Amino acid sequence: ELKVEQNPLFLSMQEGKNYTIYCNYSTTSDRLYWYRQDPGKSLESLFVLLSNGAVKQEGRLMASLDTKARLSTLHITAAVHDLSATYFCAVDPGTYKYIFGTGTRLKVLA
């Protein structure tokens, strides 16, 4: 069974701190996506990682992909309240449908 696991599921952190969200997957894939979802809203694309060693950065968020370890990370630097949201990773196994992780609910405390 194809699985995508994220941890932690819930993350409460202080403003200004750093933290990493992990996304492990069980299938071979060279493509991984990160999305953000605000409460009651749809999913917004954050990063597309297309190859082993890919690293993308946008503001305080940085995503990386290690296809050999089947692991992607989303690193948060100096968190601010506006980053509070649920973050999903999704893997493209080449079957026309992505497999989504369970989501990580992030709460940044002032």
Added chain:
Amino acid sequence: DGGITQSPKYLFRKEGQNVTLSCEQNLNHDAMYWYRQDPGQGLRLIYYSQIVNDFQKGDIAEGYSVSREKKESFPLTVTSAQKNPTAFYLCASMGFGYTFGSGTRLTVV
């Protein structure tokens, strides 16, 4: 601007009633998808379509039906057979990654 439009934003269904959720895209994407999201949960795939006049069941297709008569449109019908339809429904299309619509929140009254 290209995108995906879902309507309505909120929908209320009475017991035993069928309701249809609309999803339209002008991105010229071949593949389209319907997902269900329950509160605090992840996304579960209901149906997907790779091309016009063809669609496949996802993981939770029971109680739902779809059609794909046009490339731009992929409506989802929630039938009376779906006993617990209250959820947030998301439509997506695939180009370079998924693009999601804004969602429809369905509530049983």
